[in-house]
Amino acid sequence: MDTKLLNGTLEMMMLEVLSQGPSYGYEIVQTVLSRSGGQFELKEGSLYPALHRLERQKLLSSYWTEHEGRRRKYYKLSAAGRKALAARRQEWQSFAQGVNGVLGLDYGIV
Amino acid sequence: MTIPHDFTADLPPPRDDEPASLRQDIIDELTDHLECATRRELLASGGRQSPVSDELTTAQSRALTRFGNPAKIARRLWLDAMQEKLMAQKITLTLASVATVACIVLCVLMWQALHQGQEAQAALLQQHQEFTQALLKEFQSLRSNPEALPPTTGWSQLTMRLVSESGEPVEGQVTISGTPIGGERADVNFVRDVGPDGQVDIGLVPYGNYQAKVVATEAQETHTEHFMVTPSEKSDLTIVCPTEPPPAVDLSFAFNPPELLQTADICYIVSLKPHARRYADSDWNVTVEGSDGSLDLWVDASGEILNQFAKQWGQLAGSGMPAEAQGLKLHPKPILREYLYELSYGRVVYPLSTVPSGYSYVDKMAIPSDATYSPARGTMSKSLEPRHETENLWKIEFSDNMWARIIQDFRQSEEARNITIPEGWEAVTVKGDRIEGRVTVHERTNVMVGLDSEEGFQGWNLLISSAEVISMSINAGSGFAGQEHRYVLLVRPDQKQALTLAQSRGLKFFLRESDEDEDEPVLHESVLEEIEALPVSFGSPRRGHG
Numbered sequence: 123m124d125t126k127l128l129n130g131t132l133e134m135m136m137l138e139v140l141s142q143g144p145s146y147g148y149e150i151v152q153t154v155l156s157r158s159g160g161q162f163e164l165k166e167g168s169l170y171p172a173l174h175r176l177e178r179q180k181l182l183s184s185y186w187t188e189h190e191g192r193r194r195k196y197y198k199l200s201a202a203g204r205k206a207l208a209a210r211r212q213e214w215q216s217f218a219q220g221v222n223g224v225l226g227l228d229y230g231i232v
Numbered sequence: 233m234t235i236p237h238d239f240t241a242d243l244p245p246p247r248d249d250e251p252a253s254l255r256q257d258i259i260d261e262l263t264d265h266l267e268c269a270t271r272r273e274l275l276a277s278g279g280r281q282s283p284v285s286d287e288l289t290t291a292q293s294r295a296l297t298r299f300g301n302p303a304k305i306a307r308r309l310w311l312d313a314m315q316e317k318l319m320a321q322k323i324t325l326t327l328a329s330v331a332t333v334a335c336i337v338l339c340v341l342m343w344q345a346l347h348q349g350q351e352a353q354a355a356l357l358q359q360h361q362e363f364t365q366a367l368l369k370e371f372q373s374l375r376s377n378p379e380a381l382p383p384t385t386g387w388s389q390l391t392m393r394l395v396s397e398s399g400e401p402v403e404g405q406v407t408i409s410g411t412p413i414g415g416e417r418a419d420v421n422f423v424r425d426v427g428p429d430g431q432v433d434i435g436l437v438p439y440g441n442y443q444a445k446v447v448a449t450e451a452q453e454t455h456t457e458h459f460m461v462t463p464s465e466k467s468d469l470t471i472v473c474p475t476e477p478p479p480a481v482d483l484s485f486a487f488n489p490p491e492l493l494q495t496a497d498i499c500y501i502v503s504l505k506p507h508a509r510r511y512a513d514s515d516w517n518v519t520v521e522g523s524d525g526s527l528d529l530w531v532d533a534s535g536e537i538l539n540q541f542a543k544q545w546g547q548l549a550g551s552g553m554p555a556e557a558q559g560l561k562l563h564p565k566p567i568l569r570e571y572l573y574e575l576s577y578g579r580v581v582y583p584l585s586t587v588p589s590g591y592s593y594v595d596k597m598a599i600p601s602d603a604t605y606s607p608a609r610g611t612m613s614k615s616l617e618p619r620h621e622t623e624n625l626w627k628i629e630f631s632d633n634m635w636a637r638i639i640q641d642f643r644q645s646e647e648a649r650n651i652t653i654p655e656g657w658e659a660v661t662v663k664g665d666r667i668e669g670r671v672t673v674h675e676r677t678n679v680m681v682g683l684d685s686e687e688g689f690q691g692w693n694l695l696i697s698s699a700e701v702i703s704m705s706i707n708a709g710s711g712f713a714g715q716e717h718r719y720v721l722l723v724r725p726d727q728k729q730a731l732t733l734a735q736s737r738g739l740k741f742f743l744r745e746s747d748e749d750e751d752e753p754v755l756h757e758s759v760l761e762e763i764e765a766l767p768v769s770f771g772s773p774r775r776g777h778g
Contacts, residue, residue, distance in 0.1 A: 147261055148268035165300030166269065170261070171308050178312070186260075192267060193260040 128162060132172050134214060137207040140182065140199040147173060147195065173197060181206050237296065239263070242307040249317050250310075258309045262302050269295035388461045390434035392469045394426050394446065397512055401430025402473040403449045408434060410442030439463045448473040453509075453516040472512035478570040485535030490635055493533060493642060500638065502529045506571035518571065527568070 132154075139145060139153045150173065151166045176182045181203035187194050199207070221227075239259045246255070273291035296302070311318070394402040409421040420442065426432045444457045451474035461467050485502075505526040508515035518525040529537050 146264065148265040151265070152272075166265065166298050167262070167300035167302060167305035170265075170305055171312055174309055174312055186257075189264070192264050194264050195257070195261045 128164070131214065132169065133176055134207065134210040136169070136172060136176060137181065137199060137203055137210070140197055141204065141207055144196045144198040146197070150197065176203065237266075237302050239302050239306045242303040243310050244307075247314070249321075250314055254310065254313055258306050258313075262299075262306060266292075266295050266299060266302065269299060387436040387438055388463060389466045390437045390461060390469075391467070392424075392426070392432045392434065392444065392471065394430045394432075394448070394471050394473050396475045397472055400475075401428060402426075402475060403428055403430070404473060405447040405449070406432055406434075407445040407447075408437070408442055409445070410440055412438035412440035437461055444469065444471070446471050446473065447519055448475070448516070450475050451477050451516070452519045453477065453511075454519045455511075455514050455516045457514070472514070474511045474516060478509060480567050480569050485531050485537070487531075487533065487535040489533055490639055492639055493635075500531045502531050503527065504529060504568070506569075509571055518569075 135154050135157075136150055139150050139157075145153070147170060148166075151169045154169065155162060155164070155166070173182070177184055177197065179202075181200055182197045183200050184195055184197050187196060239262055240255065243255060270288070270291045273294045274287065277287065277291065299305070390408075392406055394404050394406075396402050404426045405423060406426055407421075407423045409419070411419050420437060420440075424432045424434065439461045441458070441460050444459065446455045446457060447453075448455070453474055455471065455473070457469065457471055459467070459469055503526050505524055506518050508517045510516075531537055
């Protein structure tokens with residue numbers, strides 16, 4: 123899949139994953155990749171910069187825990203992140219409908 | 233399981249401003265991911281709880297393959313975390329660099345500006361010097377050629393020429409005076425001598441109304457020319473001057489006085505005030521410093537001008553000594569020239585009969601100088617046209633009205649006189665604030681002592697006994713303090729011998745400046761009675777006056 127097309131939606135998908143509850147990096151990445159049905163040919167590591175960017179934007183907050191002797195960083199959707207997710211979902215729906223309409227695809231993706 | 237990978241391989245060197253846990257947080261997060269991924273790979277390969285080395289290595293390799301380069305990911309995360317600080321540092325460095333460059337550029341510009349300013353200043357100074365030099369040359373050129381002088385605002389070049397009627401230059405003197413128009417310029421007043429070329433360059437004068445008093449040296453006459461200097465126009469005045477004075481004339485008075493005055497020992501002071509004469513359509517006056525040119529003529533009853541005596545009298549009035557004793561020369565009768573005169577009869581004086589021995593005794597006479605003259609009555613005058621009986625011989629006649637006025641003055645002056653010098657009496661005068669005389673005589677004699685001042689004559693008769701030594705002391709009084717007075721000692725002619733003897737035996741008058749140490753002598757009453765009994769009158773004697 124074209125990475126340019128992916129960049130605009132990756133953060134939205136991460137926010138969506140975290141809207142279900144706090145999660146850590148590997149779990150978030152796996153959830154996104156698994157839900158995408160293997161459509162995203164991404165390196166797992168390439169998702170971390172997006173996570174950190176969402177954290178710097180105050181859309182996510184984080185905390186550390188101990189797991190099997192390792193430190194694990196959990197991310198949690200903030201109130202601002204929740205609002206941003208709602209807005210981006212709305213934008214995406216409008217965009218997808220528009221694109222689908224143009225392409226003659228009558229099924230939605232959501 | 234330990235991921236055999238160096239996550240910090242691509243990280244920048246540690247910085248002072250980076251958070252202390254940043255690197256470790258990145259490593260821990262990525263390590264946790266890779267551990268989870270390795271476990272997943274092992275599970276996916278149906279691995280055992282305790283995998284062998286090859287299985288683990290393969291799982292780790294697959295996990296890394298799916299993850300990407302951990303070192304690059306760690307570097308990317310570190311850079312993202314430090315982005316703001318790095319940017320701030322870059323901005324700071326950039327600004328510092330820009331500021332440094334700006335300072336350098338500014339310094340360079342300032343140096344260039346300073347350098348250029350010095351060059352410009354030097355050029356300006358050079359230009360100013362060249363301008364000054366050019367201006368000086370221009371001034372010198374104009375000085376040598378005044379015709380090229382450009383017109384100036386409010387000032388004009390003024391030149392004058394004194395010429396005769398034939399156009400010849402005339403020497404003289406010019407006095408320019410006047411008031412410039414406008415502004416607050418001071419009045420102009422200066423004198424220029426005019427040389428043999430008759431030219432005088434006054435220079436620049438502010439415009440205004442002026443008058444030039446021109447003195448023609450040879451003619452001894454003066455003319456006043458009024459003129460205006462207009463702005464920016466050269467003024468060149470040409471004055472036609474006389475080159476010689478009017479012809480001299482002999483003047484005499486054709487008197488025919490009334491009977492009362494025919495035998496009176498008087499003379500008349502007559503003033504002649506010359507009027508201007510016309511010469512070359514201009515008025516010219518006699519040049520006399522400090523007066524209007526009037527002449528006082530002393531004329532006796534026969535009409536003869538006695539100015540020799542008058543002049544001498546005037547000179548000796550303050551000395552009390554005969555002219556011969558002072559070595560003075562008599563002044564000739566003034567030269568009269570052809571002018572239109574205004575004649576003024578001044579006063580009557582009594583100079584003659586009491587000085588039978590000659591003019592040298594004029595000064596010795598007790599003449600009340602103003603006894604017959606009252607300025608309040610004014611003067612009598614009339615204009616006289618010269619009447620030429622012969623060439624340059626003028627005769628002046630007094631009109632009947634003038635004689636009537638003279639008679640009136642004569643009578644009043646006779647009444648005003650408070651002293652009549654007896655016939656044959658002689659006078660000896662001394663001057664000073666105080667006199668003290670010691671008279672030694674051998675015969676009985678009378679002596680009159682009096683104070684002759686401008687207020688009149690006040691005298692005393694003293695009876696001096698024979699062989700008596702007396703002291704006379706006369707004090708002028710406080711009213712005459714600081715003035716110079718003339719004391720008169722008169723002696724009767726029939727007793728003149730006694731006085732002569734006395735004089736020969738040492739009659740002296742001692743002048744003293746102060747009487748502080750002297751006792752004031754008081755005339756005895758008996759002496760005063762004798763004085764009052766004398767046939768001649770000297771006015772009221774002042775009793776008790778020392």
